[in-house]
Every structure is written in structure tokens, then in C-alpha cells.
Amino acid sequence: MVLIPLFDGVQSLTVSGPADVFSAATAAVEAEPSRKAFGYEVLTASRGGAAVRTSSGLRVVPDAAFEDVTDAGTVVVPGAEGVPAFDEETVAAISVLVGRAGRAASVCTGAFLLAATGLLHGRRAATHWQFAEELQRRHPAVEVDARVTVVRDGPVTTAGGIASGVDLALDLVEQDLGREAAHVVARNLVTHVRRPGGQAQSAELHLREARNASLREVQRMVLAHPDADLTLRSLSRRAGLSERHLSRLFREQTGMSARVYVERARVAVASRLLTETLRSIETVAEETGFGTVATMGHAFHRVLGISPLDYRERFS
Known part of the structure; x- marks a missing residue:
């Protein structure tokens, strides 16, 4: 029963x-x-x-x-x-x-x-x-x-x-x-x-917005320009904060490291391009900062548990 x-x-x-x-x-x-x-x-x-x-x-x-x-x-x-x-x-x-x-x-x-x-x-x-x-x-x-x-x-x-x-x-x-x-x-x-x-397409792409104004600006820049230089050093310069301070803020206010946030933000942008445009997977990988389809594929599997091609076929 x-x-x-x-x-x-x-x-x-x-x-x-x-x-x-x-x-x-x-x-x-x-x-x-x-x-x-x-x-x-x-x-x-x-x-x-x-x-x-x-x-x-x-x-x-x-x-x-x-x-x-x-x-x-x-x-x-x-x-x-x-x-x-x-x-x-x-x-x-x-x-x-x-x-x-x-x-x-x-x-x-x-x-x-x-x-x-x-x-x-x-x-x-x-x-x-x-x-x-x-x-x-x-x-x-x-x-x-x-x-x-x-x-x-x-x-x-x-x-x-x-x-x-x-x-x-x-x-x-x-x-x-x-x-x-x-x-x-x-x-x-x-x-x-x-x-x-x-649930990954919903859970992992729901990126928490930080309370700190400088960190929020960094987050918006990452989402707007995922193909930019998004190393911790570059992000800390943009925020006007030390790398150590920025790392601590990321973990405290987003629940993840800066590196993980950047990867998930890039996956978020790539997922939208895959489902809302006809751009090739190669173009999407380049425009979102992954560089290669293989690198983007590894990130999609880590974050969403699915390949970019399967994601496009499933959710577009």
C-alpha cells in the first residue's frame, strides 16, 4: 500500500x-x-x-x-x-x-x-x-x-x-x-x-544577487560580458577591492567562489543563447568566454548535467 x-x-x-x-x-x-x-x-x-x-x-x-x-x-x-x-x-x-x-x-x-x-x-x-x-x-x-x-x-x-x-x-x-x-x-x-x-536549468542559473554594491556591479559585468577577462585579479580591480576581500564577499553573499560564479554565469548566458538564438554551438562557446565547444561542454555537464546540444534540443 x-x-x-x-x-x-x-x-x-x-x-x-x-x-x-x-x-x-x-x-x-x-x-x-x-x-x-x-x-x-x-x-x-x-x-x-x-x-x-x-x-x-x-x-x-x-x-x-x-x-x-x-x-x-x-x-x-x-x-x-x-x-x-x-x-x-x-x-x-x-x-x-x-x-x-x-x-x-x-x-x-x-x-x-x-x-x-x-x-x-x-x-x-x-x-x-x-x-x-x-x-x-x-x-x-x-x-x-x-x-x-x-x-x-x-x-x-x-x-x-x-x-x-x-x-x-x-x-x-x-x-x-x-x-x-x-x-x-x-x-x-x-x-x-x-x-x-x-532542476539544474532552474536551480544553478538562479544566481543570487549580492548585497554589496561593488560586488553587484561585478556580477552585472560578468553577465553582460562573459567573454571578457574574468580572472579574480581582473574582477578585483574592477570592484576596487583586494582579491582576498572579493573572494570572501563572493562566498558570503553568493554562496560560491568567484571562479564558480563566473562559470555558472557563463553557462547561464550560453543557455539563453542556445535556446533563444540560432547561433552555432561554436559561436556560443566563443561569445560566452569558454573559447571551445569542449570547454563549454565540460562546464555544462558540471553545472547542468547535460551537454550544450542536448540542452538546446530539450529546452529551445
Whole structure:
């Protein structure tokens, strides 16, 4: 049995997306006589069995109350709009449910609820890229990865954005039934088993603006002229700061070194040129300061986990 706990403010797609995948997987298995009987039973529950109102205004009546569920093998915690605030009773109830289950998962900001139970302590986890820093701040013992769509760490699987509930459920189907079964379900739903690039195209290209005025000017120059000399020495001269001071500001106010910022800024500009223009990949590499396609390719794989050509084909 797969349990999806419900609460007021839940995002409906983070509930219905996984549920539809599990339903499609059951139908696919039933269509193959050679497979032994297997099917997913999806159950929804809430505190006291009360109806909940989703973030989009839909009213959802659950199948059961939290206290009545004793045999869920998998618990999939859905997400809410923004950073959710869960009361102690809800956290306690979910703690009991995931403690009984052999496997737990979360979609989007549902990771905040899993983290509140302590289940993500010492584990790698994903959440929506916009809230990854907040999850890391609240739960330092969690290794938050905002770049990927789905993270599996032992019996816990977490997923990034709202629509990634489909990706997460396909990953769980692959764990249970194998890769071919997951591909069959993905084809039936007309989606990818694993979307190339994950959340990286959003997470890593969302470059934090610094508070310091001199550093902000440097950031704007980097984005406007990615093909310029962007060594630390050159940047420090432009900012009128020592290299050491500039390095410290970059780490404190952007969360990364100057070198990493420059690389990601160049990838950000290159990604726009690849998807919004017809410039050749060679031209894009030259205009964004990479010099060669090979160098740009290495940077894209480091930052986005995808090649420039695949990025263009996927997102243009």
C-alpha cells in the first residue's frame, strides 16, 4: 500500500501525479499475464480523516484518518505552496507513519515535513530549487541537492519541483518492478523516466544577487560580458577591492567562489543563447568566454548535467 498524507494547503499535483503513475503501473502489470500478480493500492489520509483544501482551492476528502493506517509499505509526502508550516501533531503523526513503513518519499516541499521527522538526518535529499537553501538552513544535517529532480538515499526518495512527483513515482516503480516497467509507464503517460538536466536549468542559473554594491556591479559585468577577462585579479580591480576581500564577499553573499560564479554565469548566458538564438554551438562557446565547444561542454555537464546540444534540443 502507498499512503499519501493530506493536509490543508497541499498542492494537488503533488498528490495526483504520483497516484496516476501508480495506477498506470498497476494497469501495465495486469496487462502482462507473464508477471505474477502485483498492484499498487493508493490510500490518502489526513488528521482525523477530515477533508482538506488544496492550495488551488480544491476540496479533497481522504480515504482514512492517520491513526487508522497501520500497513502502508510506502509513504509519499506531497508538497505545499511555499515553505510549509507543520504543527507538532502533524509532524508526530507522519513520524509514526514513516516509522512503520519500509520506504518513505517526498515531493517538492514535502521534504520539509520528512526532515522535521528526523528521517532525512544524514541523508542526501532534493526539494524545490527555490526552497533548497531554506531547507538546508533549517536542517543542517541534511545534504540538500537542488540540481537534481530525484534523489534516492537508502529507503528514502525525495523529488524537486511540483511536477517531479511523476518522476519520483516512476523511480519507485523502477525500484519495485524494474526499469522496463518504468519505461512502459512513462511511455503510456508520454513523459521521461528521467528528465535530462533535472532542476539544474532552474536551480544553478538562479544566481543570487549580492548585497554589496561593488560586488553587484561585478556580477552585472560578468553577465553582460562573459567573454571578457574574468580572472579574480581582473574582477578585483574592477570592484576596487583586494582579491582576498572579493573572494570572501563572493562566498558570503553568493554562496560560491568567484571562479564558480563566473562559470555558472557563463553557462547561464550560453543557455539563453542556445535556446533563444540560432547561433552555432561554436559561436556560443566563443561569445560566452569558454573559447571551445569542449570547454563549454565540460562546464555544462558540471553545472547542468547535460551537454550544450542536448540542452538546446530539450529546452529551445
